[in-house]
Amino acid sequence: MVYIGIDLGGTKIAAGVTNREGVILAQASAATIAERPYKDIVRDMAGCALKALEGAGKTIDDVETIGVGIPGIADNVTGNVIFCTNLGWHDIPLRDELQKYISKPVFIDNDATVAGLAESQAGVSKNAASSVFLTLGTGVGGGIIINGKPWTGANGVASELGHITLEVDGIPCTCGKDGCLERYCSATALIRMGREAVALHPESLILTRAGSAENINGKIIIDCAREGDPIAMKVFDRYTKYLALAVNTVISFLDPEMIVLGGGISMAGQYLLDAVKAKIPHYLMYKTMPYADIKLAVLGNNAGIIGAAMLGLVLKEGESL
Amino acid sequence: MVYIGIDLGGTKIAAGVTNREGVILAQASAATIAERPYKDIVRDMAGCALKALEGAGKTIDDVETIGVGIPGIADNVTGNVIFCTNLGWHDIPLRDELQKYISKPVFIDNDATVAGLAESQAGVSKNAASSVFLTLGTGVGGGIIINGKPWTGANGVASELGHITLEVDGIPCTCGKDGCLERYCSATALIRMGREAVALHPESLILTRAGSAENINGKIIIDCAREGDPIAMKVFDRYTKYLALAVNTVISFLDPEMIVLGGGISMAGQYLLDAVKAKIPHYLMYKTMPYADIKLAVLGNNAGIIGAAMLGLVLKEGESL
Numbered sequence: 267m268v269y270i271g272i273d274l275g276g277t278k279i280a281a282g283v284t285n286r287e288g289v290i291l292a293q294a295s296a297a298t299i300a301e302r303p304y305k306d307i308v309r310d311m312a313g314c315a316l317k318a319l320e321g322a323g324k325t326i327d328d329v330e331t332i333g334v335g336i337p338g339i340a341d342n343v344t345g346n347v348i349f350c351t352n353l354g355w356h357d358i359p360l361r362d363e364l365q366k367y368i369s370k371p372v373f374i375d376n377d378a379t380v381a382g383l384a385e386s387q388a389g390v391s392k393n394a395a396s397s398v399f400l401t402l403g404t405g406v407g408g409g410i411i412i413n414g415k416p417w418t419g420a421n422g423v424a425s426e427l428g429h430i431t432l433e434v435d436g437i438p439c440t441c442g443k444d445g446c447l448e449r450y451c452s453a454t455a456l457i458r459m460g461r462e463a464v465a466l467h468p469e470s471l472i473l474t475r476a477g478s479a480e481n482i483n484g485k486i487i488i489d490c491a492r493e494g495d496p497i498a499m500k501v502f503d504r505y506t507k508y509l510a511l512a513v514n515t516v517i518s519f520l521d522p523e524m525i526v527l528g529g530g531i532s533m534a535g536q537y538l539l540d541a542v543k544a545k546i547p548h549y550l551m552y553k554t555m556p557y558a559d560i561k562l563a564v565l566g567n568n569a570g571i572i573g574a575a576m577l578g579l580v581l582k583e584g585e586s587l
Numbered sequence: 588m589v590y591i592g593i594d595l596g597g598t599k600i601a602a603g604v605t606n607r608e609g610v611i612l613a614q615a616s617a618a619t620i621a622e623r624p625y626k627d628i629v630r631d632m633a634g635c636a637l638k639a640l641e642g643a644g645k646t647i648d649d650v651e652t653i654g655v656g657i658p659g660i661a662d663n664v665t666g667n668v669i670f671c672t673n674l675g676w677h678d679i680p681l682r683d684e685l686q687k688y689i690s691k692p693v694f695i696d697n698d699a700t701v702a703g704l705a706e707s708q709a710g711v712s713k714n715a716a717s718s719v720f721l722t723l724g725t726g727v728g729g730g731i732i733i734n735g736k737p738w739t740g741a742n743g744v745a746s747e748l749g750h751i752t753l754e755v756d757g758i759p760c761t762c763g764k765d766g767c768l769e770r771y772c773s774a775t776a777l778i779r780m781g782r783e784a785v786a787l788h789p790e791s792l793i794l795t796r797a798g799s800a801e802n803i804n805g806k807i808i809i810d811c812a813r814e815g816d817p818i819a820m821k822v823f824d825r826y827t828k829y830l831a832l833a834v835n836t837v838i839s840f841l842d843p844e845m846i847v848l849g850g851g852i853s854m855a856g857q858y859l860l861d862a863v864k865a866k867i868p869h870y871l872m873y874k875t876m877p878y879a880d881i882k883l884a885v886l887g888n889n890a891g892i893i894g895a896a897m898l899g900l901v902l903k904e905g906e907s908l
Contacts, residue, residue, distance in 0.1 A: 339873065349873065396741050410841075412733065419842020420717050421877045426839040429872045431832045433755050434771070443870055450755070511752045518747040519840055520731075521740025549764055551750045552660065552670065556742045 267330040268322065270315045270368070271575025273377070274336050276300055276352035279307070281314035282571035283322040283329075286579065288388030290571060292321030300353045305363060307353070312367030331371045331578020332364060335380030335570050339422050342581065345372055348422070373577040377570060379416045379425055381563070382409020383580065384573030385526050389565045394523035398516045399563070400427060402509075402531035405440075406448035410520070415580050428452070432511060447515075450508035453484040453530050459501045460487040470497035488534045502541065510545035517550070517557050528563030535562060589645050590899050591636045591653040591689070594698070594891025597621055597673035600628070602635035603892035604643040604650075607900065609709030611892060613642030621674045626684060628674070633688030652692045652899020653685060656701030656891050660743050663902065666693055669743070694898040698722075698891060700737045700746055702884070703730020704901065705894030706847050710886045715844035719837045720884070721748060723830070723852035726761075727769035731841070736901050749773070753832060768836075771829035774805040774851050780822045781808040791818035809855045823862065831866035838871070838878050849884030856883060 268291065273280040275298060282293035294317035296310045315332065319325065334340075338350030345361020361372040375383075382391075382399030391397040391411070399409035408427030410417040418424050428448030429441050436445025449455055460482045464473045471490040476482040490498030509527075516525055531538065543560055550557060565572060589612065594601040596619060603614035615638035617631045636653065640646065655661075659671030666682020682693040696704075703712075703720030712718035712732070720730035729748030731738040739745050749769030750762050757766025770776055781803045785794045792811040797803040811819030830848075837846055853859065860883055871878060886893060 420844035421842055423873050423876050424842030426872045430836040430839045441872055515751040518751045521742055521745030523741035551747045551762055552744050555744050
C-alpha cells in the first residue's frame with residue numbers, strides 16, 4: 267500500500283506517493299494560482315496526486331490514505347479547511363472535493379505540523395517519541411508531536427509557536443498582537459535587525475554584499491557573520507539569543523525529547539545550531555538536568571509531501587492523539 | 588481499594604486516603620521541619636499516611652498505591668527526588684525510604700502537576716481530556732494534563748510555565764534568568780506592582796488599608812481594585828494583562844480543552860476570572876475559533892492530597908503518558 271501526500275502552498279502544489287516509511291516513490295507539481303476558484307485548485311491537487319501515482323507504477327487501489335498540508339488550519343472531523351489566509355480560503359470542503367477524484371480517507375493539517383510529522387516519521391526526529399518542530403521562515407510555525415502523533419489541540423489552534431508573546435508590548439505583529447515570538451525569530455526578523463544595523467553602521471560587510479538595505483536577506487547576514495564582520499556578528503548574536511529563548515520556552519513548557527529547527531534560516535546549518543545550543547544552558551531552569559536534543563531538519567522541501575502522506579498513517583478516525 | 592496521597596510542603600506534611608473518585612476519606616498532617624534529616628521527614632510522611640488510613644477504617648491491604656506531590660522534580664523510574672529546593676533535597680531515594688514503612692507502589696510528581704491532576708480527576712477540569720493548571724502563588728507553577736495523564740516531559744522538566752520568557756531581558760527572576768513569566772503573573776509580582784504604585788501614589792486606598800508598603804498583599808490590592816480605587820484598578824489591570832498573555836501562551840502553544848487558575852491569587856474568584864477572560868480575545872491568533880475554557884480551581888488545599896493519590900490511579904509502570 268502507498269500513501270498520497272499533497273503539499274498545498276500559496277504558489278505551488280506538490281504531490282507525492284510514499285511507502286509506509288515515508289520514502290517518496292514519485293512526485294508531481296503544478297502552480298497553485300491562488301486566485302482561482304477552489305474547485306480548480308483541488309482538481310489540480312488531485313491531478314498531481316494521480317500523476318505521481320502513475321509515476322510510482324501504482325493505481326488508486328494501492329492507495330491507503332491521502333494527506334494534505336495547508337498553510338492554515340483544518341477540521342479533521344468535517345474535512346474542511348477552516349482558514350487558509352494565503353489562498354483566501356474559509357470553510358472550504360477540501361475533503362469532499364478531493365474525494366470526487368480519489369475516493370480515499372483524507373486528512374488535513376497545518377504545514378508546520380506536517381513538516382514536524384515528516385521529520386518524526388522519516389527524518390531527524392525519527393526515534394523521538396515527542397518532538398517540537400520550529401520552522402524559521404517568513405514567519406515562525408510550530409509542529410508538536412506527542413507519542414508519534416501530531417498534537418493540534420482541543421480546538422485545532424495549538425502549536426502556533428510564532429504567536430506566543432516573547433516581549434510584552436513588543437514589535438507589532440502581522441497577526442494584530444504585539445511582541446509575538448515570530449517578530450524576533452523569523453527570517454523577516456533577522457532581516458529587520460540587519461537593516462537596522464546597517465542604517466547605523468553602513469560600513470558593515472552586510473551592506474557591501476547586499477548592495478542596498480532592500481536587498482539584505484538572512485543568508486547575507488549569516489554569511490557576513492560567519493566571515494567575521496563585527497556588525498553582522500552582533501546581529502546574528504542578537505537573533506540567536508531570541509531563538510535560544512524560544513527554544514527554552516519549548517523546553518520549559520513541553521520538554522520534548524527533541525526540538526527540530528527547519529525553514530529557510532535552518533539552511534545556515536551547523537553555524538546556526540552551534541550558536542543557539544551555546545546559549546541554551548544559560549536559560550535552563552534546571553541546569554544539571556538533561557534536556558531536549560536540538561537538531562536541524564533534514565528533509566527540506568520534501569517534508570511537505572512526506573509529512574502529509576504520513577498523516578494518514580498516524581491518524582485514525584479524525585483523532586489527533 | 589483506596590489510594591494514599593501525600594502533599595509534602597516546605598512547612599507541612601499532609602497525607603490523606605481517597606477512593607477511586609478522589610474523595611478524601613480521612614487525612615492527617617504534621618510539621619515538615621525541613622532542616623531535619625530526610626529519613627525523619629519520610630518517617631513522618633508514612634506516619635501521617637498510616638494515621639489517615641486508620642482514620643478511614645482501612646488497612647495497608649486496602650491500599651492500591653501511594654502518591655507524593657513535592658515542590659520539586661522527581662524521577663518516577665528510580666523513585667528518587669531529583670531536586671526539592673525548599674527542603675534542600677537532592678537525589679533523595681524517597682520511594683525506597685517510604686516503602687520501608689508502606690510496601691506499595693510509589694509515584695512522585697511536582698506539586699503543580701499534582702494539583703492539575705487533582706482538578707482533572709475530581710475537580711473543575713474533570714470532563715476535560717486535556718488541561719493546563721496555572722498556580723498563581725509566590726511563584727507560578729504549571730501542570731499539564733494530556734489525555735487524562737500528567738505530562739512531565741521527556742526529561743521530567745516540562746510544565747515550568749513560570750519560567751518561560753514573557754519579556755526579553757525583563758525583571759530578574761529568582762531562577763537566575765530575566766523576564767520569566769512568574770515575575771509578572773505571581774502574587775509576588777502583583778505585590779511588587781502594588782508597592783511601585785503606592786510609592787508614586789501614596790493617596791491610594793492600598794496604602795491606607797495596608798498601613799505600610801511592606802504590609803501590602805495581593806488580597807488588599809484586589810479588594811481595593813474591586814472597591815474602585817483608581818490606583819489599585821490600574822495595578823489590577825496591568826496584572827491581569829500579564830495573566831491574559833500567559834493564558835494566551837498556553838492557548839497558542841498547547842490549546843488544551845481547559846485552563847485552570849489556582850493558587851492564592853485565584854481566591855479573588857470571579858472578579859479575577861472576568862478580568863482575565865475579558866482580555867483574552869484581543870490576544871487570540873484565530874479570533875473566530877473556539878478556545879480553552881478558563882476556570883477557577885475548586886479543590887483548594889485538598890488538591891495536593893487528591894492529586895497525589897490520583898497519581899497512582901493514572902500512572903502505570905512509571906510512565907507519565
